[in-house]
Amino acid sequence: MDSSEVNKLLGGFLGTCFVVFSIGIVSDGLFASPAPEKPGFAIEAQEPTEGGPAAPAAEAKPIADLLATANAEAGAAIFKKCQACHSGEKGGPNKVGPDLWDIVDRPVAEHEGFAYSAGMKDFSKGGQEKWTYDNLNHFITSPKKFVKGTAMGFAGLPKDEDRANVIAYLRTLSDNPKPLPQPGASAEAKPAEAAKPAGAAPAKPAEGAAPAKPAAPAQ
Numbered sequence: 001m002d003s004s005e006v007n008k009l010l011g012g013f014l015g016t017c018f019v020v021f022s023i024g025i026v027s028d029g030l031f032a033s034p035a036p037e038k039p040g041f042a043i044e045a046q047e048p049t050e051g052g053p054a055a056p057a058a059e060a061k062p063i064a065d066l067l068a069t070a071n072a073e074a075g076a077a078i079f080k081k082c083q084a085c086h087s088g089e090k091g092g093p094n095k096v097g098p099d100l101w102d103i104v105d106r107p108v109a110e111h112e113g114f115a116y117s118a119g120m121k122d123f124s125k126g127g128q129e130k131w132t133y134d135n136l137n138h139f140i141t142s143p144k145k146f147v148k149g150t151a152m153g154f155a156g157l158p159k160d161e162d163r164a165n166v167i168a169y170l171r172t173l174s175d176n177p178k179p180l181p182q183p184g185a186s187a188e189a190k191p192a193e194a195a196k197p198a199g200a201a202p203a204k205p206a207e208g209a210a211p212a213k214p215a216a217p218a219q
C-alpha cells in the first residue's frame with residue numbers, strides 16, 4: 001500500500017464521516033423541535049383529574065350548590081338568631097356585632113364605627129379579604145374555628161340547609177344583590193379543561209411532521 005492509496009482510503013473514510021454527521025445534524029434540526037411542546041400540557045392535565053373527583057367528596061358541599069336550592073324566606077326566620085347581635089337594615093346600628101347590610105362581598109372588618117377583635121382584623125388582611133359566599137359559609141358553620149380569636153359568640157349553624165337559607169337571606173340585604181355563584185362550576189370545570197389539552201395534543205405532531213416532506217426530495 002503506497003501513500004497515495006492510504007490517502008485515498010483516509011479521504012474516503014473522512015468523507016463518509018462528514019456525510020454521516022451532516023445527515024445527522026440536518027435530520028436533528030428537522031425532527032427535534034416539536035418534542036418540547038407537549039410535556040407541559042400532559043402534566044397539567046393529570047393534576048385536575050386526580051384532584052377533581054377527590055376534593056368535593058372530602059370537603060363539605062360547595063356553597064354554590066347549596067344556594068341553588070336555598071330559600072331566603074326560611075333564612076329570614078333563621079336570621080332572628082343573628083339579630084340578637086346584628087341589625088340588617090341599611091344604615092342600621094352596630095349592636096354587639098356590626099350591622100350586616102350589604103354583607104355579601106363586603107370587605108371583612110371594615111364596617112364603620114365597629115371595634116373588631118384582633119382575630120377578625122388579622123383575618124381581614126388589612127381589608128383585602130371579603131365576605132364571599134364561601135367565606136360566609138365557612139364562618140357561619142363555626143365562627144371560632146374559621147376566624148381564630150373572633151369575638152362573635154355564636155356556636156354556628158352546622159346544618160347545610162340552615163346556612164344556605166340564611167346566606168340567601170343575607171344576599172337580599174342589599175340595593176344590588178350580588179349574583180349567585182354558578183352551581184357545580186368549580187367542581188366540573190376542571191376535568192373539562194383538562195380534557196382539552198389532551199385532545200389537542202395529537203394535532204400538533206402532525207403539523208410538526210409536515211415540513212419534513214418538502215425537505216426530503218432536496219437530499
Ligand code: HEC
Pocket residue numbers: 078079081082083084085086096097098100103107108109110111115116117118119120131136140149150151152153154157166
Ligand atoms: C352573640 C352575638 C352574635 C350572634 C348571635 C351573631 N353574631 Fe355575627 N358577629 C358578632 C360579633 C361580636 C362580631 C364581630 C366579630 C369580631 O370582631 O371578631 C360578628 C361579626 C359577624 C360578621 C363579620 C362582619 C364584618 O363586618 O366583618 C358576620 C358576617 C356575622 N357576624 C354574621 C352573623 C350571622 C349570619 C349570624 C347568625 C347566623 C351571626 N353573625 C350571629 C356577634 C354575633
